[in-house]
Amino acid sequence: MLFLVLAALLRASTAELPHETWNCRNQIEVWCAADSCAAAPPDEFTPMDIYANADGGFSVCAYTGCWRSEAKPSRASGRVLWAADGVAFSTMPDGGMEADVTLLIVERDGVGFVRVGGLATPLLCARTGPDLESAAKDQK
Numbered sequence: 001m002l003f004l005v006l007a008a009l010l011r012a013s014t015a016e017l018p019h020e021t022w023n024c025r026n027q028i029e030v031w032c033a034a035d036s037c038a039a040a041p042p043d044e045f046t047p048m049d050i051y052a053n054a055d056g057g058f059s060v061c062a063y064t065g066c067w068r069s070e071a072k073p074s075r076a077s078g079r080v081l082w083a084a085d086g087v088a089f090s091t092m093p094d095g096g097m098e099a100d101v102t103l104l105i106v107e108r109d110g111v112g113f114v115r116v117g118g119l120a121t122p123l124l125c126a127r128t129g130p131d132l133e134s135a136a137k138d139q140k
Contacts, residue, residue, distance in 0.1 A: 020054035024112050024125035032120035058082050060116050065091035080105045
């Protein structure tokens with residue numbers, strides 16, 4: 001009987017834990033190629049809105065759509081890394097803007113980095129609410 005009570009308590013406590021979700025934004029835009037990187041002029045700056053959660057879902061939104069995918073996050077020394085290859089752009093799902101996505105967040109500082117397509121941009125990140133799906137839908 002005690003075992004059943006403990007099992008019920010453990011199940012209830014983990015069900016109530018919110019999913020860890022991050023929202024990141026850039027203040028500058030950096031483009032990199034194999035031979036150089038350059039910051040875009042302030043008047044040509046493209047804001048990005050990025051969501052990622054500990055369950056693996058992420059969206060990297062810029063321009064008129066988002067790269068959305070799932071990737072098992074890796075954790076090491078207070079850093080979280082999501083990586084996925086060949087991610088389709090939401091407004092061109094049949095191709096044309098597929099990209100490999102790398103997202104890194106340093107949890108303690110709330111600083112991150114995203115590499116998608118030619119973008120290689122630093123980010124400021126904050127933990128947000130529990131639902132990645134509704135957060136990403138609300139912003140687009």
